[in-house]
Amino acid sequence: MKLTMMIAAALLAFTLPATPHEGAKHRRKALAGEQKDWGIAGDTGAATRTIEIRMTDNMRFTPERVEVRQGETVRLVVKNGGRMLHELVLGTKHELDAHAAVMAKFPGMEHDEAHMVHVKPAKAEPLVWNFNRPGVFQFACLLPGHYEAGMVGTIVVLPASKQGNTS
Numbered sequence: 001m002k003l004t005m006m007i008a009a010a011l012l013a014f015t016l017p018a019t020p021h022e023g024a025k026h027r028r029k030a031l032a033g034e035q036k037d038w039g040i041a042g043d044t045g046a047a048t049r050t051i052e053i054r055m056t057d058n059m060r061f062t063p064e065r066v067e068v069r070q071g072e073t074v075r076l077v078v079k080n081g082g083r084m085l086h087e088l089v090l091g092t093k094h095e096l097d098a099h100a101a102v103m104a105k106f107p108g109m110e111h112d113e114a115h116m117v118h119v120k121p122a123k124a125e126p127l128v129w130n131f132n133r134p135g136v137f138q139f140a141c142l143l144p145g146h147y148e149a150g151m152v153g154t155i156v157v158l159p160a161s162k163q164g165n166t167s
Contacts, residue, residue, distance in 0.1 A: 034114070037092050038137040038155070041114035042073035042130040050075045055119070055141065057082035059149035066153070070160040073130040080119040086141045089116040090129060090155070096140050100147040107144045134159040 034040065053076055054062045068074055078088045089096065103109065117125040134157045141151040 035132075036090075036115060037095075037133065038090055038115070038135070039129050039131040039133060039157070042075075042128040044075065044126075044128050046073040046130070047075040047128055048072055050077055052077045052079060053088060053139070053153070054079045054081055055086045055088070055151070056080075057084055059141070059146055059151040061088075061139065061141075061151065061153040064153045065156070067156045067158060068131045069158050070134045071130070071132055073128065076127040076129065077124055078117050078119050078127060079124040080121055083121050085118060085120055085143065086146065086151070087116060087118045087143060088127065088139050089142050090127075090137065090139050091115065093138055096138055096142065096147070096152075100140070100142045103142045103147075104144050131155070131157040133157065 049072075051066055051068075051074055053066070055078065056062075076088070080086050089099065091099070115127070115129065117127045119125045137155045137157065139153045139155060140147050
């Protein structure tokens with residue numbers, strides 16, 4: 001028994017951690033409570049409003065800019081009006097740049113995280129997010145060539161004490 005435990009410990013010590021991009025796959029759905037710089041996955045029942053974001057094969061989002069209030073849980077309905085697959089990924093510019101670079105190297109990689117949705121042509125997918133940190137963030141389609149073509153939008157999260165023109 002002691003030898004078995006020692007062998008198991010040695011194997012664990014020399015096991016290299018898997019990274020989601022080397023195997024051309026992301027890990028499956030992020031934990032619902034995983035805090036990101038741009039917020040945390042929201043509960044559908046807590047959504048205070050719905051914002052429709054449309055995307056087409058002209059590599060643009062409509063609207064390109066969305067304002068929300070800090071602490072607001074929003075249901076984004078992401079509609080694909082094009083003929084090709086598109087996605088919407090929330091993040092910081094730095095995170096999206098890094099992710100786009102990996103997507104260029106591994107174009108077939110799968111990903112299914114709480115802050116992203118793939119949308120097939122003529123379909124719509126929901127993404128519920130709680131924007132609990134103020135700041136300026138982005139959403140983008142990171143499929144190869146789409147991000148580089150300018151398929152990027154902006155989300156402004158206004159501090160809870162300020163009200164703005166929300167979209």
